[in-house]
Amino acid sequence: MSTFTMLLPFGPQHPMLHEPAHFKFEVDGETVVNVTPYLNYVHRGIEKLLENRTYVQGLYVAARVCGICNPSHTNAFVAAIEEAMGIEPPPRAKYLRVVTQEIHRIQSHLILLAVAAEEMGFNSLFMLIWRDRERILRLIEGITGGRVMQSYDRIGGVYRDINDVLAERVIKELSEMRERIIQYRKVFSEDPIVRRRTVDIGVLRTAEMVRLGGVGPFARASAVDYDVRRDHKSIHVAYDEVPFNVITRDECDVWARLIARVDEVLECINMIEYALKHMPSGPIRYRAPRAAPKGAEGIGRVEAPRGELIHHTISDGQRPYRHRIRTPSFANVFPAAKAHIGYSIADIPMIYVSWDPCFSCLARVTIVDVKSGTAKIVSGDELRKEARRRWEK
Amino acid sequence: MWDLQSLLSQIGEVRRVGWRWEVRVPPEKISDSVSKLLKAAGMMASGPQDLHFATIVGIDKPDAGEIELVYHFMFHKNKEYVLIRTSVKRDNPEVASITSVIPGAEMNENEVYDLLGVRFIGHPNLRKPFMTPENFRSDEFPLRKDWRR
Amino acid sequence: MGGTFSLSLARWARSSSPWLLHFNAGACNGCDIEVLSAICPNYDPERVGVLLKPSPRHADVLVVTGIVTNQTKDRLIRIYEQMPEPKAVVAVGTCAISGGVFHDAYNRAGSVKDFVPVLMEVPGCPPRPEKIVEALAIAASKLREV
Incomplete structure (x- = not known):
């Protein structure tokens, strides 16, 4: 189990830039195996x-x-x-x-x-x-x-x-x-x-x-x-x-x-x-x-x-x-979540922005390793460093 | 030649409204109708998946004692827009989930459940604090007309 | 002795180059994108060391946008409590001040000032970046006095 708290905007149903939404990433080692979005942070009840x-x-x-x-x-x-x-x-x-x-x-x-x-x-x-x-x-x-x-x-x-x-x-x-x-x-x-x-x-x-x-x-x-x-x-x-x-x-x-x-x-x-x-x-x-x-x-x-x-x-x-x-982002959040599966943690930011949602949202991510069951909270900066480390290898 | 009207009339009562088609079906036939649409889309185009599912609109009608569900679909091939309408009982709203044929409906069904309380039988992961905040009770459905905070 | 000096140094640095934490408590992104515009090239407060920080523990000024929803209100309070003293809160946009068009929405818990002490309010839907920069400058000067 893993948790990924990010700020992702939500109209009645609208995740995008800078707003609190919550994504749960389940990872196996470096690889994402499942993603569950939680979308109720910015629900205002517009309808x-x-x-x-x-x-x-x-x-x-x-x-x-x-x-x-x-x-x-x-x-x-x-x-x-x-x-x-x-x-x-x-x-x-x-x-x-x-x-x-x-x-x-x-x-x-x-x-x-x-x-x-x-x-x-x-x-x-x-x-x-x-x-x-x-x-x-x-x-x-x-x-x-x-x-x-x-x-x-x-x-x-x-x-x-x-x-x-x-x-x-x-x-x-x-x-x-x-x-x-x-x-x-x-x-x-x-x-x-x-x-x-x-x-x-x-x-x-x-x-x-x-x-x-x-x-x-x-x-x-x-x-x-x-x-x-x-x-x-x-x-x-x-x-x-x-x-x-x-x-x-x-x-x-x-x-x-x-x-x-x-x-x-x-x-x-x-x-x-x-x-x-x-x-x-x-x-x-x-x-x-x-x-x-x-x-x-x-x-x-x-x-x-x-x-x-x-x-x-x-x-x-x-x-x-x-x-x-x-809203379009509501339609896209489900395929976008699936697009992460099979790619590494370091690719999360790139895949995430590619469907045009939010970025400061990546500020706090909890990643839980399926095998060991440990949880750690990762910031967006660390995710970027992770990507750079992998890239230098 | 592929005739949309005759196909839709096999599913239910069909009528043309402006630029779109509307089909009314009984709630127990919803998943059957969607399968038929998918099959038709497959006949028309390359694969069985050339049907775009847009959304589900839930409308609470307390006077009639029912909740109306409107499923929006579009055929990718000829861009025809089809609404499938059905009504479920308001005091025990239950309908079969279409996620087994259209996985993209998962979020939409979950939203309708969260805001209107329609239970989708066979949905893989129907959770209640989805749109509503965590401090809402599990029987609070904000889009129902008689709901007051 | 040394403690006082380093404290006053820190205070001076903080009031000259406050670090910001942006928190969206239920906004529509209009204000958020203007907050971002305010710290980007055209106004560029980054050249005097005003940075957007992802962690509340590094931040001096909390910039809050949007109505506070039932779901975000506890997080807002928690983020405020995690910030080190001295700290200031700037509420950006009409929604954060009074609720704006969402004043009677069922999921609105209240204004920002109902949950955390607010130093500056920037009205507008959304406010212009110039006004946001000005509010940040005033908030920074208040940090020195605290």
Whole structure:
């Protein structure tokens, strides 16, 4: 038996960055044999809370399911409510939603890449990527008015418009950003340290991934060809009009997960440029009703940075009777736990960050040896040292 | 040609709602229906596993005396989205677990058990402090409508 | 004599370069990511020795984000007790101060100040990194006075 206490964030069901979740790793010598996640540390009861809020109030609660992918949550919430109400946003709002979704995907993927760089001991890369992320945040602030929390999507449209000056600035900054991302791609694909820490680590084959229900870039790196943006013909976002490629890779390991995200960032930049250049004119918001018919249902499916996000709402007039949120990390936690099995303790941090959860979470880990039954508490630093020791052998 | 509607009508009462299919089945047939879906997905594509299981939504309906369960599925091949709906008795909520055919459902079933109290028969590891904190009693199910702290 | 000197040296070092422990007591990550932004390149308090530490026994300032849930409240108190004196607590974000949008959530046990003494509160959802850095600077100067 072994215990692994880490800080991993959890919405109603959302493990990610910096939040307390608890993983129990059972190890045999150096090899992980079983993993059990415990997820109740950050359970706040949002699904119950939403039943006591009107739709307009609920918008702000939905955004705070998760701070890092809050536009995805707002978007999925709004899509579910709009479907229940039977309304469709104006074309310009659909394009603006694409812009905010994609620019947020960039910053979210940059967090993961930075964290992965830090976990493998590549601190300068961490700092560089984090600096670039700060530039993206400034653009987000320019477009939506909020650095992190935005609540940009409204029921029936979006909250504010974008002007030509800002659009030009975004395009200019993003084309500069593209150069840098291509540089990072080179580092991630060629640097020997990166490759030796990631290639053939945490392998989860396609059939296994589908069986366990993984979503998002984590699944696409295992050649699961599923992207909600392409596969769900949503009338709430203009993904059917903006061309893009779905990035899949067949290496199935940690390295593929990182590279898939780098490629997605490049794809996002193209999408934003296209959306800004082909933005239709017109209103950005229609006046929406305050209530949906009783018993009406709506399902909002959105590709959040971490994968398929589902909001399923059942209306009770002005507020939801029941609102279910299935976050991508909740779908991924089970396959991710299985990805650790058979790999060594030193690989835990790399496999763990590769599905995009939390990293300071690795602060305290209890590892129990199955054979001797002894327990020891290991810190994240020690785990990193362990990895270095093994690497020097 | 593979006909989704005729396949789904073999499972239960089927209707098309917007962009998705909805099938209503009795609770004792849930695991049978899921096996049929899996088989259909296997016929359509390379392996028997090309069915994406997304989630289970549990809805408490005290007026009707039942808890409704909605299973979300998607076929990887043609990206059709299917909801399987079933209702279990509220005073003795029990349904067969689908983890033997879809291992990915383990966490979802555990969550529904934790928040609504539906017992999944045959689930490998149904534990109660899963989402709820440790100081909740074992008969407290926060998403039930009559639950008060 | 020597004891007093080393104590005052330690106090001086501590108040100039406080080490931080970040604890998420049930936040949505918005504040957490801004705390991280605050200590990263753009503001870079690391160059004056402000480091994020994983262990409470090394930390001078406890940065708490989020509503305190029933599950994390005991851990919050335990972490606070493990920190060496003098110590300070900075509550970051509206949730940590008053609960914010989660004020009536069933799993909220209370605000941070209900469980541990709070020196600084940084309002905002989430607060900007500049404000977090400022709060840390003030908390550090208070450490000298304790």
